[in-house]
Amino acid sequence: MAEEKPWALFSEVGGEGYLEGVIGIMKQHFQLICHKDFLKNPLVYGPKIQALFVWNCYPAAEPSLLTSLPSLKVVANGGVGIDHLDVSYINSLGVKVTNTPGVVSAATADMAMGLLLASARKIVEGHLISVDPKTTYLPSSLMGVEVSGSTLGIIGMGNIGYKIAQRGKGFDMRILYHNRTRRCLEDEEAVGAIYCRNMDDLLKESDFVVLAVNLSPETKHLIGHRELALMKDTATLVNISRGLVVDQEALLKALQSGVIQAAALDVTYPEPLPRDHPLLSLPNVLLTPHAGTNTNTTVRKMVQLMVENAVAVVKGSQVPNEVKL
């Protein structure tokens, strides 16, 4: 006779939630209830729920929700960033927090390089000219900037930053990095990365500055007026971390006045930007809608790991990715 599976609360299937194909992974181990259904009768469902799955910040793990989940053991996040979760508060309720590092790294690093190259070589502009009904000849003036042999400055050399370095090396880029802690010599040599203890040095020398930090009180507005002014006026800023790592107003001014040449952003604050935001209409800005992990392969791996974490907590076994402060 099948044991009843533990109950888990999640956002929704389809719409703003999960792709239909991955729900099966969750159902293997949990009895699922979506947020909308939960809200129809929170007093009945609340006490059953042992796991809360958070995807794209939904459902919000706030007091209003958590206080109605007395049996909750874990908030299991899909994704590695947990800046949207008050971990110390959640822990104070006796609830663990887990995330999904590792499985997101390759796809996010690929996206960082995709943005860097698309911006440098004017892929979007090129395509729009190619398909424009008014185009009658090839433009000779659509010039980009050289990627091969240029200097790549990586701020934040965790799993994702390191994979970006590995990819940059393939283009014979000179790689500088800045990180809270220096990586070991072996790691540095494997990707030919040079440590910059002082972030200012990295900013001054880089042709491409890529932000791959996590968002914390220390990294909020890490890149502001001062940092942008240190960058070369031919440099490109690539952000795949969080919108708040950059002072957006400062970035806007820097792009408008030519303090830096271009920006390619997978993340902004908020997401999406208000429709009248000036960043949307700058010709030297490439924006993607937080698509860093948007492949079926990676989404599957993220859900699998998210579920694995939740199962481990509920069963009381070793938790692969508990977020410990």
Place this chain on the structure above:
Amino acid sequence: MEEEKPWVLISEVGGDHGYLAELADIVKQHFHIICYKELLENPELYGPKVQALLNWKFCPVVEPELLRLLPSLKVVASGGVGVDHLDVPFINSLGVKVANTPGVVSDSTADLAMALLLASARRILEGHQVAIDPKTVLIPQRLMGVEVTNASLGIIGMGEIGHKIAQRAKGFDMKIVYHNRRRRSAEDERAVGAKFCESLDELLGRSDFVMVAVKLTAETRGLIGHRELSIMKPTATLVNISRGQVVDQNALVDALQSGRIRAAALDVTHPEPLPRDHPLLGLPSVLITPHIGINTFTTARRMVERMVRNARAAVEGSPVPDEVKLQ
């Protein structure tokens, strides 16, 4: 007193098709420039002065009618490595050398090949359009691309450009196979982790990304047609940075419309640009760039410097470093 510099014919400076001013300045250091339009104003007077013709982005078109006006011509120095737009035997028969610019174009072209591959795989164009669309109010959850890391890359044409593409792809842990007229050395293969595929069909059948990096010859014209496209995986992407004529365009349209392959990313078409009503322009799964493989200031400058070096050698009667010699 400055000796009069030898005369060189170019298309134009500035304008829609011409040289950027900075590039023309490199030429002016060694040559007196005459533009095509000026030549035609008085061909009897100017024609005989021209000793070198610099061909940039296929202009000026090197046809018999033009060559007839240039009795003193010693060299056609082309910018770029491809010379399929030049009738080399005919030009040689007039006692005129042909030179190209191999090597200097390779990094930039390989970079563009990877840029196209990544932009197509991760749907960067669509992402940007959604991100800036006035109607967008939510981050879309359905804009899913295909994974590049660990995917299979099949490179058709493993010359200098193909090899550099392999080097870049290795950084993404891609599984690389290649097809080439001749197998490369074990050392070359090991350097980029590439396996030789004797059979083009085998490469087509196993690749998630098929990269076309051959030069255009009688053998490679129409190399990728209906048959080849139907062997490819339905989830595969075709990337072409060689010449438009290497791919049967009608077959490509057909394959994309019927879902026999997932997508295509093209820096080259035939003709360039395509007629405005061409079906390729309207397909959502197609990314097209306007032949910008070498479009960076760094590379363009290096190319013009090479063209000038080749032209000077020919004018001075020395061996031309990048002379195109047909087998």
